[in-house]
Amino acid sequence: METQALDPNNTDMPSAVLKSEHKVILRVLVVLDRLATRFENREGFEREALGRCVEFFRLFADACHHAKEEDLLFPALESRGIPREGGPIGVMLQEHTVARRHTAEMGAALDAVGAGDTGGEGRFVDAARAYIELLTNHIYKEDNVLFNMGDQVLSASDQESLCAKFGEVGCRAFGGKSKRQLEAIADELEVKWPA
Ligand SMILES: [Fe+2]
Ligand SMILES: [Fe+2]
Numbered sequence: 001m002e003t004q005a006l007d008p009n010n011t012d013m014p015s016a017v018l019k020s021e022h023k024v025i026l027r028v029l030v031v032l033d034r035l036a037t038r039f040e041n042r043e044g045f046e047r048e049a050l051g052r053c054v055e056f057f058r059l060f061a062d063a064c065h066h067a068k069e070e071d072l073l074f075p076a077l078e079s080r081g082i083p084r085e086g087g088p089i090g091v092m093l094q095e096h097t098v099a100r101r102h103t104a105e106m107g108a109a110l111d112a113v114g115a116g117d118t119g120g121e122g123r124f125v126d127a128a129r130a131y132i133e134l135l136t137n138h139i140y141k142e143d144n145v146l147f148n149m150g151d152q153v154l155s156a157s158d159q160e161s162l163c164a165k166f167g168e169v170g171c172r173a174f175g176g177k178s179k180r181q182l183e184a185i186a187d188e189l190e191v192k193w194p195a
Contacts, residue, residue, distance in 0.1 A: 014073060014154075014162040015147035021065045022139045024186050028056050029132050031189045036125045036132075045121045047113055049193060050128075052185055054106045059174040060182040061135070062103065066096045069142075072165050073150065080153040088146045095138045102131035 032053045039045050074089045084090050105127035112120030154162070170179050 025061045036128045056185045063174040102127050
């Protein structure tokens with residue numbers, strides 16, 4: 001069986017590529033959590049840093065990462081018999097939709113703050129808290145359930161073809177930024193807002 005020959009730690013596997021992107025997303029979720037806590041502790045609303053977080057989530061988590069799952073991985077899993085409707089793929093897609101709603105709300109709340117509406121700060125933190133909870137659980141389910149199912153059903157040639165397509169997506173620009181430049185936002189936020 002060709003799938004048994006694959007090494008799960010091989011970064012050439014599509015699940016390994018997505019898991020490594022999850023790690024970057026989780027690092028920015030931790031910074032977002034810290035900044036939300038600062039606001040809740042009345043230590044300030046860090047508008048600029050929060051704007052960087054939202055930019056990262058829109059471009060890296062959504063445009064780069066969720067697009068790979070929705071356009072490439074999930075259709076491949078469906079073609080190998082994992083159901084969309086009433087199955088894990090449908091749940092993941094629904095969660096991506098809710099995640100987009102939360103990032104849109106965070107963006108709108110930041111705009112409101114910029115326009116002088118101080119109620120926008122609490123509105124932002126409510127959306128941020130909902131996003132952190134949703135995406136942390138979503139990533140856990142993908143890492144520990146869906147991707148393992150995928151590794152069982154995808155053939156070596158499916159995996160190879162997905163990796164090649166992921167490589168193409170990874171070379172695109174997202175909002176004018178390369179994947180590496182978006183990863184640098186995570187580094188920059190962590191340095192500026194350490195634990
Ligand atoms: Fe996902
Ligand atoms: Fe994911």
